Amino acid sequence: MKPPILSAHNLVKHFNAGGFGAGRKVVRAVDDVSFELAHGETLGVVGESGCGKSTTARLLVQLLTPDSGAVRYDGKVVGPEMPLKAFRSKVQMVFQDSFASLNPRMTMIDAVAFGPSVHGVPKAEARRKAQTLLERVGLDPARFGGRYAHELSGGQRQRVNIARALAFDP
Amino acid sequence: MTAESITQLATVEKSRGYWRSVGARFLRDKVAVCAGLVAAGLILMAIFAPWIAPADPLDGSMIKRLSPIGTEGYPLGADELGRDMLSRLIYGARLSLFMGVVPVLIAFAIGGAIGVAAGYLGGWVNTITMRVLDVLYAFPSVLLAIAISGALGAGILNGLLSLTVVFIPPIARVAESVTTSVRKLEYIEAAQASGASSLRIVRDHVLGNVLGPIFVYATSLISVSMILAAGLSFLGLGVSPPNAEWGLMLNTLRNAIYVQPWLAALPGVMIFLTSISFNMLSDGLRSAMDVKQ
Numbered sequence: 416m417k418p419p420i421l422s423a424h425n426l427v428k429h430f431n432a433g434g435f436g437a438g439r440k441v442v443r444a445v446d447d448v449s450f451e452l453a454h455g456e457t458l459g460v461v462g463e464s465g466c467g468k469s470t471t472a473r474l475l476v477q478l479l480t481p482d483s484g485a486v487r488y489d490g491k492v493v494g495p496e497m498p499l500k501a502f503r504s505k506v507q508m509v510f511q512d513s514f515a516s517l518n519p520r521m522t523m524i525d526a527v528a529f530g531p532s533v534h535g536v537p538k539a540e541a542r543r544k545a546q547t548l549l550e551r552v553g554l555d556p557a558r559f560g561g562r563y564a565h566e567l568s569g570g571q572r573q574r575v576n577i578a579r580a581l582a583f584d585p
Numbered sequence: 586m587t588a589e590s591i592t593q594l595a596t597v598e599k600s601r602g603y604w605r606s607v608g609a610r611f612l613r614d615k616v617a618v619c620a621g622l623v624a625a626g627l628i629l630m631a632i633f634a635p636w637i638a639p640a641d642p643l644d645g646s647m648i649k650r651l652s653p654i655g656t657e658g659y660p661l662g663a664d665e666l667g668r669d670m671l672s673r674l675i676y677g678a679r680l681s682l683f684m685g686v687v688p689v690l691i692a693f694a695i696g697g698a699i700g701v702a703a704g705y706l707g708g709w710v711n712t713i714t715m716r717v718l719d720v721l722y723a724f725p726s727v728l729l730a731i732a733i734s735g736a737l738g739a740g741i742l743n744g745l746l747s748l749t750v751v752f753i754p755p756i757a758r759v760a761e762s763v764t765t766s767v768r769k770l771e772y773i774e775a776a777q778a779s780g781a782s783s784l785r786i787v788r789d790h791v792l793g794n795v796l797g798p799i800f801v802y803a804t805s806l807i808s809v810s811m812i813l814a815a816g817l818s819f820l821g822l823g824v825s826p827p828n829a830e831w832g833l834m835l836n837t838l839r840n841a842i843y844v845q846p847w848l849a850a851l852p853g854v855m856i857f858l859t860s861i862s863f864n865m866l867s868d869g870l871r872s873a874m875d876v877k878q
Contacts, residue, residue, distance in 0.1 A: 503780035
C-alpha cells in the first residue's frame with residue numbers, strides 16, 4: 416500500500432449559529448472526519464446539501480482553521496511542520512461557483528497567472544504558463560485569454576478555474 | 586516553452602476592459618453626460634477665473650451698489666458693496682468647489698482606507714472601528730460641522746477640517762460594507778488559497794472591486810459638502826469676507842432680497858446648479874458601473 420500524500424486527522428469545525436449561554440446554538444459542520452489519500456487516488460465525498468462537504472474541502476486547503484484535528488501533507492503537519500505557503504503550492508481547490516471564484520476585473524490569463532506570480536515566477540513567464548494551461552483545458556488563449564469572467568460560459572469559466580488550480584503544479 | 590506559445594502571448598485578443606465598458610455606458614446616458622459637461626465647465630471656470638472674469642471681484646463702487654441685472658458694465662448686477670456679481674460668481678467657484686471637492690477627496694482617502702481595512706480584516710477590528718465611527722455618525726452632519734468649526738474658529742482650513750471629519754464616517758461605512766461583501770466571495774478565497782499575502786489580495790483583488798462604488802458614493806457627497814460649506818460661510822464659520830464664495834455671498838446679500846431678489850438669488854442658483862450636476866454625474870456613474878451579470 417502506498418503511503419498517504421494527504422491525510423485529515425479528526426477534523427472538527429463547529430460554527431456558532433447565534434444565542435448566548437445555555438441557548439447558544441452550534442452547527443456541527445464537520446465532526447471528527449479522518450481520511451487518507453495516496454498518490455494517484457481519487458476520493459469522492461457524497462452527501463446532501465449542507466452536510467459539510469465544502470467545509471471539509473476548505474479545512475483541507477486551510478481556508479478555514481479547524482477547531483481541532485490536523486491536515487498532513489507528505490507526513491508533515493500543515494502549519495507547525497510545513498509552512499502554509501509551501502502547502503498551498505501543492506494543494507489547490509476548484510470552487511463550485513465558477514463565476515464567483517473569478518475576479519470580475521481580471522482577464523482570464525491574469526487570473527491563471529496570478530498564482531505563479533505570487534510564488535515568485537516572473538510576470539512574463541507566469542503569463543506564458545497561463546497560456547499553456549488554458550490550451551491544456553481546451554481554451555484558445557489567443558481568443559479567451561483577454562476576456563473577462565462574464566464573457567465566458569459557465570463551462571469555460573470552470574475550465575479556467577481548473578487551469579488556475581493546475582498553475583501551481585499541485 | 587515553445588516558440589509558438591511565446592508568439593501567442595503577443596496575440597492574445599484584449600477584451601474591452603471594465604472601465605472602457607463603463608465609459609461606453611456612461612456616454613450613452615445623455616443626462617449624465619450633460620451633468621458632467623456642466624461640472625467640467627464649472628471646474629474650468631474656477632481654474633481660468635482670472636482670465637474670464639470681466640472685473641476684479643474685490644473692486645467695489647458705492648454708487649453702483651445693488652445695481653440690477655443688465656446694468657451696463659455689470660451684466661449680472663452689483664452686490665451690496667458695488668462689486669461686479671459676474672466676476673464674484675466666477676471667482677466664487679474657486680473657493681466653493683475647493684470646499685466641496687477637497688474635504689470629500691481627503692475623506693475618501695482616509696475613510697476609504699479605514700473602511701477597506703475594517704471590512705477585509707473583519708472580526709473585532711471591524712467591530713471596534715465601526716462602533717467608534719458610529720459615534721461620529723450619530724451626530725447630524727450639519728451640527729457636527731458647526732460644532733467642530735465653532736470649536737476651531739472661523740477660517741477656510743478649519744472649515745475644511747470640520748467637513749473632512751464629517752464625511753469620514755459615511756465613506757468608511759460604505760467602504761466597509763462593500764469590502765465585507767467582496768471579502769466573502771470565492772475569488773478572494775481562491776487568492777488566499779494561492780498563498781498570496783493579505784496586502785497583495787487587497788491590492789490585486791479587493792481595491793479594483795470596491796473603489797468604484799466608494800468613489801461614486803463620495804462623488805454624491807461633493808454637493809452635500811458644498812452646501813455645508815456654504816452653510817458654514819453663511820454662519821460666519823467658513824470663508825470670511827471679502828473673499829468671494831457662494832455661501833458667503835448668499836449670506837451678505839440676504840438683506841437685499843426685498844430690493845434685488847434676482848441678484849440675491851444668483852449665488853443660490855450657482856450652488857443649486859453645481860450640486861445638481863455633481864449629483865446627476867454620480868447617478869450616471871453608478872448606473873454605468875452596474876455590471877449586468
